[in-house]
Amino acid sequence: MFQLTESQQQLLLQIARDSVRAYLAGEVLGLPEFTSGVLAEPCGIFVSIHKGDDLRGCIGNVHPVRPLCRSAAECAIAAAIGDPRFMPLTLAELPLVEFEISVLSTVERVENVGEIEVGIHGLLISKKGARGLLLPQVAKAYGWDRERFLQETCWKAGLNSDDWKDGATIHRFRALVFGEKHFHFTTNS
Known part of the structure; x- marks a missing residue:
């Protein structure tokens, strides 16, 4: 970065x-x-x-x-x-x-959600043509943990909250x- x-x-x-x-x-x-x-x-x-x-x-x-x-x-x-x-x-x-x-920064594909650091990384989640993005400062401001951050990014995409677990593509980035x-x-x- x-x-x-x-x-x-x-x-x-x-x-x-x-x-x-x-x-x-x-x-x-x-x-x-x-x-x-x-x-x-x-x-x-x-x-x-x-x-x-x-x-x-x-x-x-x-x-x-x-x-x-x-x-x-x-x-x-x-x-x-x-x-x-x-x-x-x-x-x-x-x-x-x-x-x-x-x-x-450049987006990086996430293979394991353990690679996501709340407050450091933003998320981009896509599935079936839907796409949602949340900046790193959003999760920090709301005090979300990793799972809640993933859920909220799915909701932003118009997906079900647990779609990140099944077939979604997850990318992370810094800002x-x-x-x-x-x-x-x-x-x-």
């Missing part, structure tokens, strides 16, 4: 917020172009938006699709307006929310998680 400096983390968070602000305001935001370095590398990424303690949107790509910088912008906009669990974010709400980014809360961002935009 690669690392990002604090300044790179802050830049990605600013790109996420600025991209959503520009989109909601009907403006075009020019993103910085990185031709080398970690911000130019394709990576799996999820952007979560929180309003207080409540999730307000979360969208991402488990597999690398675009350079990290561009993915942060695209996933932030998608989380703000495209998460079907929530109404689209409004420009008036933007100062009330905080952004969190999870940069994912570098950072958010505006950590950096005490001002959220007045």
Whole structure:
């Protein structure tokens, strides 16, 4: 798993917020172009938006699709307006929310569920065309044990809670998680 400096983390968070602000305001935001370095590398990424303690949107790509910088912008906009669990974010709400980014490692197939470390690994479970993913911080926040984490990921996929035991494909991944809360961002935009 690669690392990002604090300044790179802050830049990605600013790109996420600025991209959503520009989109909601009907403006075009020019993103910085990185031709080398970690911000130019394709990576799996999820952007979560929180309003207080409540999730307000979360969208991402488990597999690398675009350079990290561009993915942060695209996933932030998608989380703000495209998460079907929530109404689209409004420009008036933007100062009330905080952004969190999870940069994912490569996914690894799990042969034995004992390989899953709660709070360290996120899960991707698929079976019969259904697929569910939970980030590592979710299990930690709810205090789940390994079995409950597997069950909840199955539910997220629309599967029965014990489908992970029979014929499901299980993958794990790590995530570098950072958010505006950590950096005490001002959220007045």
